[in-house]
Amino acid sequence: MGQITELVQEAHKTAVAHGWWEKEPEFGTLIALCHSELSESLEEYRDGRQPYQLYHEKNGRPEGIPVELADVVIRIFDMCGHYGIDLEGAILDKMRYNQWRDYKHGGKLI
Ligand SMILES: [Mg+2]
Incomplete structure (x- = not known):
């Protein structure tokens, strides 16, 4: 089992232990x-950080942009743990695909 898969399981286990799945939230x-x-x-950025x-x-509570970005990932990990999503497999699959995409594919400016 890869490290991301372990973190997915840990994040979901922690969320369940803290009661966040007693009533299943809607996907949206x-x-x-x-x-x-x-x-x-x-x-945080608007506050000058x-x-x-x-x-x-x-x-002692950690704060700042790195922590908020970590919160995004932790929430995604938790969701993936609940839905049984192989996030690690999806990340590796998409990253490999992205490596072979055309330069600035899709013609977008950003
Ligand atoms: Mg937060």
């Missing part, structure tokens, strides 16, 4: 919560 809600973590990272800047609150 779970996606919205991922969006909210991205928005939190943008708010650099993307690499991790800091701790007085109570």
